[in-house]
Amino acid sequence: MSNILVLGVGPLPVDNAARLHAPGMRTWQIAKLLANRRHEVCVGLINFGEFTSKSAEKNTAHMEEAGPNIRLYHLNYDEVNSPAALATLHNHMDFECCISTTDIMNSVAADIPLHIPLWLDYNGDPFAEKQLQGNVHENDDTLLKQWRMYLKGLACGDRFSTATQPQKNALIGQLGFAGRLNEFTCGEELVFSIPNCSRAVRDMGLPRNFQVKGGYIPSESFMVLWSGGYNTWCDPETLFYALERAMRENPSIYFVSTGGAIEGHDTLSFKKFEDLALASDLNGRFRFLGWRDSEEIPAFYRQADATIVTDRFSYEGELGARTRLNDWLDFGIPIICTEQCELTRELVERDLVHSHKAGDVDGLVAAILKVAAGGSEIKNKTKAAQAYFDKNYAEERVFAPMLAWAETPQFAGDRREDIVAGKAVTGSHTDSQLTHMLGEMLTGSTSPSGGISVLHRVWKRLKRGA
Known part of the structure; x- marks a missing residue:
């Protein structure tokens, strides 16, 4: 069995943290699946939001046991020192390969001064995510930095995985841009779609039981649950106006929210929705319970009559995924959702969820009222959705x-030892030259012809609005 380095972003489900995000669930799922196959797994971990030098100063890197065949190495993030620290760790542990997830950790993996096989997992398209983030914050300054970071992974990965088939197609195009679709990789399958399918919430162990109904809301109410962050992709206006209208037509409907603003990423989307709800004359039926300990979440799922998620149209939605849907399917709760991401489209095609189009308030009101009316059709659809998830997302x-x-x-064809050695000797491999050229374009440094790089000039003009 292999000795494997897994890189990812915490907190992990085993941490019982108040804020559990998709990257931590993906990291832990990869580590556990590998450990179950008797690989020795060392997880190099940096927690969500701790990607600055200031946050690194607060912590000390340390190792701890996390279960059979799994050790956690809590790492301080530093663009230069983190890769060096992992190389030192390799000297002690002799890793046979590295499997990394998230764009920032994939960048760290690419910078480790080692030549071992790399599998890089991108759980969502970074550029589609940056587009939404730029829109919410009215600032595109991070786009150039994102390209610099992303190109490292494109140039150095041996295998890649994505959250959806549409994202896989996009990543193949990005690899072509980076010069990786060349003579040496021809015929190799470099990219795989690995959808989110975590059962982390179900597998947390003994959950904490408490009453949501009869405690936070009336015991006879119809509970519509939002769980998780209000991310840049969510549509707060459509969510509010649909819920308010449905509440006026059906007095039993209450909205319960766990989660909220995502510090360091998006706090504005939640505030917009919360402000609308608190200004409503029905504000008493919107209950904001904030981020909860992970062990409390099953109690919310067991008592929810329906779950809800609303997307605005975005390429992030077209390419990405909604991890929370996995939990709702796993717990057998009726789902009200926007028909956008791959999984929602798949479920809509099979009539397994209650959907609406992006921005369609009328459609969302109708879906909420239909589920609230209950009946055998709703129950049968929910059971069928759970069975479909169990069968197809094992x-x-x-x-x-x-x-x-x-x-x-295995290395990709253009990263084999003999090819790398040949490139170093001849310096003539087109792929290497192209990747080097793109790197120069993205640095904003002086180009070989003596002028400022083309891409940097274009970016400057775009920022000026020229």
Whole structure:
């Protein structure tokens, strides 16, 4: 069995943190699946929001046991020192490969001064996410930095995975841009779609029981639950106006929210929704319970009569995923959602969820009222959705490509030792030249011809609005 370095972002489900995000669930799922196959797994971990030098100063890097065959190495983030620290760790542990997830940790993996096989997982398209973030904050300054970071992974990965098939197609195009679709990789399958399928909430152990109904809301109410962050992709206006109208037509409907603003990423989307709800004459039926300890979440799921998530149209939604849907399917709760991401489209095609189009308030009102009316159709649809998820999103089946690669990790054709050595000697490989050229374009440094790089000039003009 292999000795594997897994890189990711915490907190992890085992941490019982108040804020559990998709990257931590993905990291832990990868680590556990590998450990279950008797690989020795060391997880290099940086917690969500701790990607600045100031946050790194607060913590001391340390190692701890996290279960059979899994050790956690809590790492301080530093663009230069983190890769060096992982290289030192490799000297002690002799990793046979590295599997990394998230764009920032994939950048760290690419910078480790080692030549070992790399599997880089991108759980969502970074540029589509940055587009939304730029829109929410009215600032595109992070786009150039994102390209610089992303190009490292594109140039150095041996295998790649994505959250959806549409994102896989996008990533293949990005690899072509980076010069990785070349003579040496021809015929190799470099990119795999590995959808989110975590059962982390169900598997947390003994959950904390308490009454939501009869405690926070009336015991006879119809509870519509939002769980998780209000991210840049959510549509606070459509969510509020639909809920308010549905509440006026059906007095039993109450909205319960766990989660909220995402510090360091998006606090504005939640505030917009909360302000609308608190200004309503029905504000007593909107209950904001904030971020909860992970062990409390199952109690909310068991008492919810319906779950809800609303997207505005975005390419992030077209390419990405909604991880919270996995939990709702796993717990067998009726789902009201926007028909946008791959999983929602898949479920809508099979008539397994209650959907609406992006921005369609009338459609969302109708979906809420239909589910609140109840009946055998709703129950049967929910059971069928749960069965579909269990059958088609079994973890071992979904992660089979990654698990098979981990048994015998391989370099991509253009990263084999003999090819790399040949490039170093001749300096003539077109792929290497192209990647170097793109790197120069993205640095904003002086180009070989003596002028400022083309891409940097374009970016400056875009920022000026020229």
